[in-house]
Amino acid sequence: MTEARLHNVLATAPRPRRPSALSASLTFGWRGMLKVKHVPEQLMDVTLTPVLFVLMFTYLFGGAIAGSTAEYLDYILPGILVMSVLFTTVYSGVSLNTDLTKGVVDRFRSLPIWRPAPLVGALLGDSLRYLVAGTVIVVLGVALGYRPGAGVGGVVLALALVIVFAFALSWVFTTLGLLLRSPNAVMNAGFTGIFPLTFLSNVFVDPETLPGPLKAFVDANPISILASASRGLMEGNVESADIAVVLGTAALLTALFAPLTTHLYRTRT
Template sequence: MTTTTPAPTTAAVRRAISSTPRPPRPGPLTAALAFGWRGMLKVKHVPEQLLDVTVTPVMFLLMFTYLFGGAIAGSTSAYLDYTLPGLLVMSVLFTTVYSGVALNTDLTKGVVDRFRSLPIWRPAPLLGSLLGDSVRYVVAGTVIIVVGVALGYRPDGGFPGAVAALALVVVFSFGLSWIFSVLGLLMRTPNAVMNAGFMAIFPLTFLSNVFVDPATLPGPLEAFVDVNPISVLATASRSLMAGEPDGAAIVVSLAVAAVLALVFIPVTTRLYRSR
């Protein structure tokens, strides 16, 4: 014969719960870091997500260096010295588009509704997601620098200059990613976010000094390239990697990143609460 234990009554369950102290509510930073770790876990379970920060930067570096190096600079080595800091900027900035894609995916799948039902600081999922994406920015930039060194690039600023340039690009990308977060909350599908994001960032990237010296361009185009924030960021990165920091370009890049964050963080938060 077998005996079965009767199921606990509702009253017994309530007594067990009430006898346990309520765990402390997580603070804003703790909640944001938890959602940042969630982004890392997604990469762990789906490693293909790293293709855009590993394979794509290498493809851009090899393609532009060996296809256009001889025609533009006379040799691939000379062109590599000029274009690698710019390709560092381009590769990391392209990665920011996927911040909006990931947010839109969570929104369309109902994950955001579950996050809003949790007793946590409301912007924590947004901030945590972008903090997690910053790790992807570091990976993309590191891949570019390592492959460039393997191809013969030697920054005069040494290791500190390369790290400083990467840090500046990551900070700028964090500010830029809030724009694509707004797109992620406004668009209806992830594909729409990706298309709109690349339509916006492609012209700005190619109409910059990433690939060619602005002095070789027509007058009106040169004037636009000189004030393009991506050109300023590329100039700042080149100066840091060359060991001769351009203070004005660095300050402007940090200021643009701060303005983007200050303008688009409230917009993103408001849209997040209303969707």
């Protein structure tokens, strides 16, 4: 009798409204923020690590490379901004793989929501981590004496460009997160790929000092172009071609890997 009454109540109750794609994505983005709240150690990679990079490269190598730490800081700070944010994108794949191996993804698939919402929401939440990493770099640079020629506006535009590119690159690592078997495997594969691309760029040194073939590779490296665009925006002399290449590469990465990630997310068990 009790079961029959319960069935009648549920049958006549109004069906809850299905959440919109935006609402569901923002909810999963907030989930990512709550994870950081409960495990604040996750912010170490976007706070402590960038600080160490700036201090180490500026004061250990600045005099040898540029003749003075002040001149090298002007050159390297936008590059470190790019490097620190892009390194953080690897953790998008690690986090997704962790959810997959723990069975959380199976629960998400059963919910009546827009299917890609957990993916999009997670990357939106990660974008806030990119913002934190970039802000830490800029504040530290200003404290050490860096003065952007384009002022606050140029810094904001440079940071926005880096975050857009990082959001697109995150789709690559979410694909890895769904293909590999463990979070450690995703981390190792991610850093194995991004480390050479970052160090074989103009983040640390002017490519004019490099041998011909290596210089050609560095000049064509999208990370070099992103670093050049960030320097240009922060100094007020950016070339529109650099911005076009960065945005085009970001669009291409998203177009290729977002559908692939979504497909794997639906089918991977």
